Amino acid sequence: MTVPASMPNELRERVLAASRAARSAGRSVPAVPEISAAEAFAVAAEAFVILLSALSPDEWRTTVLRDLDVQELVGHLIGVEHDVRRALAGDEDVADANHVESTQRWASAQEGRDPAQTMSDWRRAADDTLALVEATAAHHTGSVVSMHGMRLSVDALLVVRAFELWTHENDIRRAVGLPASVPDPSVLALMTDLAVQLLPHAVTRAGSTQPTDLHLVLTGAGGGTWDVPVGDLTDPGDPTDLTIVVDAVDFCRLVANRVAPEALDVHTEGDGAGGVLAAAATLALD
Amino acid sequence: MATAVAARISANPRADDLPIGTVRLVGSTSADALLAARIAAGDDRALADAFDAFAGPVYASAVRVLGNGSLAQDVVQDVFVDLWCHPEKYDESLGTLRTFLSVCARHHAHDLIRSELRRAAREERSERLIPPQREPSPPERFAAAETASEVRAAVELLPPGQREVVELAYFRGLSYRDVARETGLPEGTAKSRVRLALARLEVLLDRQLLESS
Numbered sequence: 329m330t331v332p333a334s335m336p337n338e339l340r341e342r343v344l345a346a347s348r349a350a351r352s353a354g355r356s357v358p359a360v361p362e363i364s365a366a367e368a369f370a371v372a373a374e375a376f377v378i379l380l381s382a383l384s385p386d387e388w389r390t391t392v393l394r395d396l397d398v399q400e401l402v403g404h405l406i407g408v409e410h411d412v413r414r415a416l417a418g419d420e421d422v423a424d425a426n427h428v429e430s431t432q433r434w435a436s437a438q439e440g441r442d443p444a445q446t447m448s449d450w451r452r453a454a455d456d457t458l459a460l461v462e463a464t465a466a467h468h469t470g471s472v473v474s475m476h477g478m479r480l481s482v483d484a485l486l487v488v489r490a491f492e493l494w495t496h497e498n499d500i501r502r503a504v505g506l507p508a509s510v511p512d513p514s515v516l517a518l519m520t521d522l523a524v525q526l527l528p529h530a531v532t533r534a535g536s537t538q539p540t541d542l543h544l545v546l547t548g549a550g551g552g553t554w555d556v557p558v559g560d561l562t563d564p565g566d567p568t569d570l571t572i573v574v575d576a577v578d579f580c581r582l583v584a585n586r587v588a589p590e591a592l593d594v595h596t597e598g599d600g601a602g603g604v605l606a607a608a609a610t611l612a613l614d
Numbered sequence: 615m616a617t618a619v620a621a622r623i624s625a626n627p628r629a630d631d632l633p634i635g636t637v638r639l640v641g642s643t644s645a646d647a648l649l650a651a652r653i654a655a656g657d658d659r660a661l662a663d664a665f666d667a668f669a670g671p672v673y674a675s676a677v678r679v680l681g682n683g684s685l686a687q688d689v690v691q692d693v694f695v696d697l698w699c700h701p702e703k704y705d706e707s708l709g710t711l712r713t714f715l716s717v718c719a720r721h722h723a724h725d726l727i728r729s730e731l732r733r734a735a736r737e738e739r740s741e742r743l744i745p746p747q748r749e750p751s752p753p754e755r756f757a758a759a760e761t762a763s764e765v766r767a768a769v770e771l772l773p774p775g776q777r778e779v780v781e782l783a784y785f786r787g788l789s790y791r792d793v794a795r796e797t798g799l800p801e802g803t804a805k806s807r808v809r810l811a812l813a814r815l816e817v818l819l820d821r822q823l824l825e826s827s
Contacts, residue, residue, distance in 0.1 A: 334683050335673045335690075340665055343691045344658065347698040353658035358702065543659065547651040553658075571659070573652055595648055 360513040365483035368515040372490035373454040388443040392503040403438035407431025409453035415475035423474035495584040516550030531558040534607035539567040551576035570598035585612035646711035653701040675716040679723035768818040776811035
């Protein structure tokens with residue numbers, strides 16, 4: 329630390345304390361408006377519809393993902409909404425259903441249909457999900473929903489849905505040659521927060537046992553700073569300090585498995601960043 | 615879709631079309647931009663890093679203007695709290711973070727001087743209306759004499775017409791009406807001349823303080 333002889337050492341702590349009193353650590357500025365998980369899903373769904381509305385008939389036929397064209401991918405999402413409503417209703421059959429296989433028949437069913445019909449069906453499916461969430465809000469307070477191998481609160485499930493819609497929106501954009509989009513900052517804030525909550529499970533699942541005190545800084549609107557212990561927390565050894573700084577949108581692309589860890593523009597301090605970033609990419613449902 | 619959010623719904627913005635004031639981390643980020651982006655993300659470790667790297671130059675800039683270490687510490691605090699709360703004010707294209715913070719320190723120091731001058735002027739006016747309750751201590755007498763000496767030196771630099779009305783109003787304690795009678799000016803003219811003289815004095819005193827620091 330470079331402090332002139334005449335500057336008292338205690339000034340550092342005084343300045344840092346005054347700063348933290350003026351603005352809490354962890355939260356990004358400029359602050360973004362807080363929205364509910366249902367609003368985040370609605371915002372992401374509407375952005376998705378706006379993109380679909382702009383596509384030409386030829387673009388609807390463009391292959392996007394897993395040999396699915398745009399229309400079949402939208403069919404997949406209609407199927408996902410169907411499973412969401414089943415999960416909200418307590419149907420145990422969707423708890424461990426495979427995210428791709430369980431929706432394949434919905435994707436296949438779009439063959440030969442007018443894209444406008446597919447878009448209309450998907451919009452209705454998203455509306456039905458929101459209506460069911462609203463109707464059962466009191467019943468679901470604090471409860472856990474099981475779907476496609478995930479066990480999440482209803483709010484977290486809706487944020488996962490918003491996450492998937494933004495991911496597939498960008499899959500389609502990439503396939504038809506449109507520029508990438510970033511999520512609404514309020515939606516992004518919920519997405520980053522959820523991804524960070526899930527990160528320790530992903531690291532453990534990926535087999536990383538080294539106890540690590542992760543200082544994760546996600547920059548840009550909707551980002552923030554988190555201190556997250558990851559690895560084997562029962563290990564009596566001293567945890568390793570690791571700092572990862574990455575753009576919030578890029579981090580979400582990583583979590584969606586749409587960018588490789590080595591392709592990220594990331595700043596790290598300490599060891600083990602590669603393992604943590606690789607684990608983050610395994611959170612994707614695809 | 616839920617009607618409650620219909621008003622704010624729109625297509626997602628393009629990745630290269632972010633709102634102004636958003637600090638993002640992008641390719642080939644400089645150390646300064648990285649620090650600012652981390653601070654914007656609420657990373658208080660980055661703020662501590664910024665303090666460690668730049669508090670020295672910031673403090674030195676403040677001391678050069680103020681000539682007073684204690685007040686310079688207040689400026690250091692103001693500058694870093696402002697950086698923490700408004701990191702978006704830093705524009706990497708306009709210079710380094712060190713330069714930006716040093717300029718901020720000089721601005722804060724000048725603001726502090728102006729504020730002190732206004733406070734001193736208010737107190738002086740107030741003291742002329744309210745009789746002193748106690749004898750000033752020796753240090754207070756010394757400080758007062760020093761201030762009075764600086765003010766008198768500045769008054770000497772005023773144009774003769776303005777100097778005359780200031781001396782009548784402040785050194786002889788005359789009312790505006792008496793100043794007007796003494797100088798043969800209409801009362802309104804005397805008042806506006808005193809106001810002009812005070813504004814000029816503030817600038818002169820600012821300059822004197824800067825030159826002496």
